[in-house]
Amino acid sequence: MxxxxxxxxxxxxxxxxxxxxxxxxxxxxxxxxxxxxxxxxxxxxxxxxxxxxxxxxxxxxxxxxxxxxxxxxxxxxxxxxxxxxxxxxxxxxxxxxxxxxxxxxxxxxxxxxxxxxxxxxxxxxxxxxxxxxxxxxxxxYANLMQTVVMKDSGIQSYADLKGKTVAIGIQGSSSALNMQLVLKEYGLSLGDIKPQFVSYSEGVTMLKDGQIDAVMIDSGIPNSAVTDITTQHDVNILPIEEEKIKSLVSKYPYFSNMVIIPKGTYEGIDVDVPTAGAKVxxxxxxxxxxxxxxxxxxxxxxxxxxxxxxxxxxxxxxxxxxxxxxxxxxxxxxxxxxxxxxxxx
CATH class of the missing domain: 3.40.190.10 (Periplasmic binding protein-like II)
Structure with a gap:
């Protein structure tokens, strides 16, 4: 105090x-x-x-x-x-x-x-x-991993992030740690991407400006930074497959079993998006x-x-x-x- x-x-x-x-x-x-x-x-x-x-x-x-x-x-x-x-x-x-x-x-x-x-x-x-x-x-609630990419980027999966520039939250944050754990499920490490350790709002701005390929936001829903970009641009939120989530939970029990970002949570996201989540x-x-x-x-x-x-x-x-x-x-x-x-x- x-x-x-x-x-x-x-x-x-x-x-x-x-x-x-x-x-x-x-x-x-x-x-x-x-x-x-x-x-x-x-x-x-x-x-x-x-x-x-x-x-x-x-x-x-x-x-x-x-x-x-x-x-x-x-x-x-x-x-x-x-x-x-x-x-x-x-x-x-x-x-x-x-x-x-x-x-x-x-x-x-x-x-x-x-x-x-x-x-x-x-x-x-x-x-x-x-x-x-x-x-x-x-x-x-559960914080949900929300990795946002431009719809025309060709990035459909976390596996496609190899070699890409990705904003993952500030250095040492839970966002950066969780991104590392999810990438590992896809056979990747932070060394396989070009991580940018910036805030969520900075990451969204960088994605809008074409400086990066993706931004990961580990937050409850709806998140204002994600809302901001979805109301101005056509984007996708990358899904995490059920088997990957089960693997995460088996290794790190604080992750939640199968959580969903419901369709309609954000403008232009018209399908349910399965993702990883951790309780807050x-x-x-x-x-x-x-x-x-x-x-x-x-x-x-x-x-x-x-x-x-x-x-x-x-x-x-x-x-x-x-x-x-x-x-x-x-x-x-x-x-x-x-x-x-x-x-x-």
């Missing part, structure tokens, strides 16, 4: 971004504003310190799902009268959030379940920084009190409908699935609330 937030990334800019076309930093002539908060839905900003306790919610890129959904959660917490002043920060995503939470520099964060597990166990990208103080709050969860750390996490968890569930008004993925706040894919120990405060509600027997 004492961390200095990145300039220009505070929640106070959320509405301005929404009014401009929303989190789609690529811009364009056609803007889809269905998921953008109106001025009356403006997320509450952090107020000056008083009797309330300040908490930091770390999210992801403004063009992803973590940031606007985090904005909805922040607004709900700030308006609930529970003695909390929540500030939402745009970050590099899952990996950075695990580090910030593990170091006690944030109180709530979004991350994929697999990344949380790696951080807790001190393996893979966290082999030099074990964060066994991470604790789970609840599971949410809300995480805290052991240094946050049981009372505080109980209060936060209870409020998030009770204010679900308000959160949905900011972003539709608020519908994934569900007691029935709150512990699905939970890859680290639950925080005692979250566990207490979930037991009271019958979500844990």
């Amino acid at each position: 004492k961390r200095i937030l990145k300039k220009g990334m505070l929640l106070s800019i959320f509405v301005a971004l929404s009014i401009l076309g929303a989190a789609c930093s690529g811009g364009g002539n056609k803007v889809t504003s269905t998921n953008s908060p109106t001025e009356t839905e403006k997320p509450a900003e952090r107020t000056s310190p008083g009797s309330s306790e300040a908490i930091s919610i770390v999210t992801g890129a403004t063009s992803g799902t973590y940031y606007p959904l985090g904005g909805g959660i922040g607004k709900a917490l700030n308006g609930a009268g529970i003695g909390v002043n929540a500030t939402v920060e745009s970050t590099g995503g899952s990996n950075e959030n695990v580090r910030l939470l593990g170091q006690g520099e944030a109180e709530i964060g979004f991350t994929e379940t697999g990344i949380a597990y790696y951080g807790y166990e001190g393996i893979e990208m966290f082999k030099d920084n074990k964060f066994d103080n991470l604790r789970g709050i609840m599971s949410l 969860m809300l995480v805290t750390h052991a240094g946050v009190s049981e009372e505080m996490v109980y209060k936060l968890t209870k409020t998030i569930f009770e204010k679900k409908e308000e959160i949905i008004k900011i972003h539709p993925r608020g519908d994934s706040i569900d007691l029935k699935t709150a512990t699905d894919g939970m890859s680290i120990p639950l925080h005692p405060g979250a566990e207490k609330y979930l037991r009271e509600q019958g979500a844990i027997k």
Whole structure:
């Protein structure tokens, strides 16, 4: 909570971004504003310190799902009268959030379940920084791999990406890691493509400008950056075959079995697209009190409908699935609330 937030990334800019076309930093002539908060839905900003306790919610890129959904959660917490002043920060995503939470520099964060597990166990990208103080709050939706190519590119499969220039998310992100794992299923490695480690919105802009051949976005649906390009260009989203997904799940259990991007999710995508997905969860750390996490968890569930008004993925706040894919120990405060509600027997 004492961390200095990145300039220009505070929640106070959320509405301005929404009014401009929303989190789609690529811009364009056609803007889809269905998921953008109106001025009356403006997320509450952090107020000056008083009797309330300040908490930091770390999210992801403004063009992803973590940031606007985090904005909805922040607004709900700030308006609930529970003695909390929540500030939402745009970050590099899952990996950075695990580090910030593990170091006690944030109180709530979004991350994929697999990344949380790696951080807790001190393996893979966290082999030099074990964060066994991470604790789970609840599971949410699945991040879906959405690899976008121009329809006339001739690229029909991940196998066709060999030798191509592909934006895969920022260096060390869960997007970059998941892309590497999927490529491996097709007999490829990052060395077989020309990876560009850029943000989702930068990747979409590069694809529009013909600088790259594909952009991979690992996000909930609909994603504003994907919406941006599909409303302006004829594109395809690459499918991942069922046998490849089964292979992924057998090796990396945090991946979800067969998930679909439904037709009509994006303009011009008229068929269901099978792809890989990994559960997203809300995480805290052991240094946050049981009372505080109980209060936060209870409020998030009770204010679900308000959160949905900011972003539709608020519908994934569900007691029935709150512990699905939970890859680290639950925080005692979250566990207490979930037991009271019958979500844990």
